[in-house]
Amino acid sequence: MLENNESQFLKALQHDLHKPKFEALLSEIAVIKNEAIYAANNLEEWMEPEYVEKTLSTALDECYVLKEPLGVVLVIGHWSFPLQLCLIPFIGAVSAGNCVVVRPSETASNTAELLQNLLPKYLDNECYHVIYGGHKDAQNDLSDLLQHKFDHVFYTGDATTGKLVMQAATKFLTPVTLVLAGKNPCYIDRNCDIYMAARRIAWARFVNAGQNLLAPDYVLCHADVHDKLLKELYTCVTEFYGEAPEKSPDFGRLVSIEHYQKLKELLGCGKLFIGGKSDEGIKYIAPTILLDVKENDPIMEKDIFGPVLPIIKVCALEEAINIIRKREKPLAVYVYSSNFKVISEVMSRTSSGCFCSNDSGMQNMFLTLPFGGVGGSGMGCCHGKYGFDTFSHRRACILRNIGIECVTYLRYPPYVDKNLSLILWASSLSRRSSGWCQIS
């Protein structure tokens, strides 16, 4: 589906987000294809029952964990990566054997419509459905959808809607996976290759015009390297997007006027260093860097999700860690340092969905790492085998013999102290040899 209709998907993404072809090919098309191929190649292994270590009393039995589909899964996508954030969980759910209802985000309407048209042409029409109600009353549509019983709900988006999704799921005791946006901090240590750091941070912040769950949301820069960082950031933003980023084919647009307006309000915080230019007609905000931002400025209150990067100067690592810890656990924490002790310190004293040192935004490209949040940034995860596991039920199975009652009889009433001693002795034996033994 992706290969045969690549140009249509690229066009839809262009319309929705002015997504540069380069980004669309890599962060949407290639990544999804990669996931599908990885799942197809490993599916048989993932589906195999996992035989487990047994106790003395179950030595002759078959003990294993079976991976079973849950039933009907609901995947609610997000507009920032309208294909990836629908189809990667979709692939996990399909590989685990479920039927799936996909609800792409109505905000990226061109992509949603295209998906709704194309998916039924390639996949089984009974098992897999795309629900797209158009740009009407999206919030109510979602509430209506959540009135139905699902066996798992996967949601990517903001924390407020995440809570509503979980509350709705409560009615049917439906487990949920929530991947929620947050403020991903990025600490730059005084011992650091600033040239590299600036490039990696700028790339991660401005890709998709900053509309990326894993983008560094704000920078905490050590005072010693603050000025050098600014110099390098200035250079690389110009390198990436030229003097007039609105003309660059490699810079995206904001998804909607509402989103543009929310971001425009934040431009007044701190002091403008680069960018600041905006154009409502084309939903454009230039790659922008703000300095001298205070901790309680509006821009530090909620996740930015746009091409605006506030930089807060800190005097010491401790100050940076305290700022990070005051906030909800984010999806990612980033540290740039050549000193492993600093990296270790930040990692051990903060918590986040994922952690990356000396880079940003790369973690979710790896199928062997779980992609998910913790605390305010969500619960559960997906990608690769984690997707398969999320959408499976791990059923504990033990197949015994009806014979060998000579051992089992010990557990039946009427209880005799002699039997109790025997059982206690057998269980201590089993404990010494690892695992533990109940009566059998």
Place this chain on the structure above:
Amino acid sequence: MDQMKNTVGKARAAFNSRKACSLEFRKQQLQALRRLLTENEDRIADALHKDLNKNKLDTQVFEIIGLEGEIALLLEKLTEWAAPRPVERNLLTLMDEVYIQPEPLGVVLIIGAWNYPFVLSLQPLLGAIAAGNAVVLKPSEVSENSAALIKELIPKYLDKDLYQVVCGGVAETTELLKEKFDHIMYTGNSTVGKIVMEAAAKHLTPVTLELGGKSPCYIDKNVDIDTVCRRIAWGKFTNCGQTCIAPDYILCDKSIHEKVIERLKETIKEFYGEDPKKSPDYCRIINTHHVKRILSLLEGSKVAYGGQYDEASCYIAPTILTDVSPTSKVMKEEIFGPLLPILTVNNVDEAIQFINQRDKPLALYAFCHDKKVLKKIVAETSSGGVTANDTMIHFTISTLPFGGVGNSGMGAYHGKFSFDTFSHHRACLIKSLKMETVNKVRYPPGSPEKVKWIKRLITKQVNFGKLGLVFIGLLGALLAVLMKVLLLH
């Protein structure tokens, strides 16, 4: 209530002090909990006897042994489980460290149940401690003697700030649930399970819910009925049927129906004598509210054996019910008592259909000599867990996850599954600032060449030994040079 806020606040402050980070500390706490059990065995047995008329063997077998085994396992494996878990890398990250680091979640709330008051409170507690969390434990107020003993003993053995015990009923639990936790584990019924999940949703707190359901028990026609009935009777009548994974009802082949009833009657007599009320090995119902509830389920069915009761002493005899309608009250809700309805089916397909028309149960039991038939039943149904040719045993194997699905719950625990449930698995990518030539491909301005390179770099998964790493290091350097040359063109 301020008291709840203070309690949770204390636990959180203790967690933030990072003393539970050290594996040594966690092991010490687990060892202390082991001492709590061994030094207070008699008091525990006494509390259980007062709450449920449980006898010494049941206490040992169903409460103590399991906990001691779990502690031994955690002590042995903690270092291994808490260590970073390396993952396969791709060509882009071959010089980097890529792994998953299990981390504590923070403050965990554990709400215990009354039917196995110690194991269902303390086993989750063990997992939460091992994973490095602070814990607020709320044992069930219904088993009041056990709850009081837990409240008294925990602070004597464990760190007083990290691990708090809160006692109380509905009002106290409601207040407690208003506070923010980093994980909530609840064992009980689905009505309260929904209340717990609703409260958790307000703070985006993940939950593990161990709920009940009607665990079906299928008996095929070609089985050794003697042994089968003994195993079922043991599973059903232990703890007076008050076990979340007790076989709730029997579906047996029509041809063996009479024999099953006869053999069950004989087994009950073997276990508990002619008058189970006099047997020291037969428990009592937890309270009169539940006695009334269970007795109301008798309506509409025929009592083939048992049926006697004494509300004042919370006694209900082991009871077999026949002529049970699938729509009767006893078939609508989880029995959680010593009533065993027997329904007949013509074949295994009918049994499977019957089971699938109902909510997914916590456990499923099937008795059959033919492994193919057993595997068919497993493949065509769903449940938290399965024990074939016995009852309840899957609970005892710590290498198997114990948990429900659908209405019977979400999440799992026991052994490593406990550790993992109470941990956050943080994806970690420790990159160097080197290899920038390789990384340059992703920066704008974009180009088709760059796209091709990136696709190559991210699609291949690699897993190397030490020699392989040396080789890859050289390859990486060569790659960097090659790319610099090619991209310049």
